[in-house]
Amino acid sequence: GDSVTQMEGPVTLSEEAFLTINCTYTATGYPSLFWYVQYPGEGLQLLLKATKADDKGSNKGFEATYRKETTSFHLEKGSVQVSDSAVYFCALSLYNFNKFYFGSGTKLNVKP
């Protein structure tokens, strides 16, 4: 079935470190891929998305490239800040009722 697998956390980094959160997917069709971020006590917010193979989504210094050959959508940021501390969810969406499949979430802790 359709699913998303992302690396388990928590991930703890020092400020200005490089971030990678791995995400791979399984899908029967051609999904759109998303990264959402959840700050403490809040709902999920869209961080970035890509709708077709080789697309790169980017926002707030975060990037992810839709890799069809490896079925991956890894999230990267060159220099994290304390304010990036949050839970990050990878998700895919298929045309069928725009149904979303979410990964289990990766908690990121950034220390000053």
Place this chain on the structure above:
Amino acid sequence: NAGVTQTPKFRVLKTGQSMTLLCAQDMNHEYMYWYRQDPGMGLRLIHYSVGEGTTAKGEVPDGYNVSRLKKQNFLLGLESAAPSQTSVYFCASSHRTGTTDTQYFGPGTRLTVL
């Protein structure tokens, strides 16, 4: 625009009690969704709606009912609450387009069932 709002923000129930969670969106979205979020499990889809007057089951529908009488509102009901329904509930909405589209989330309702 308020976006997606949820009522209430917090609730404590005793086993067997009933309650209704209200979700409202002002973006004229056709699709609406209810998820539950549990530690280590991400978000799981409970029910969804593709339009006014229509609902469908998601991944974990048992113990819940929903209604979409108005396009802007999507209600989630628990008829007889159980401790296993202790969770954080999120409502989301999206447009119906030719391709997939972003889902917009409400702030969540934290429900505890004793």
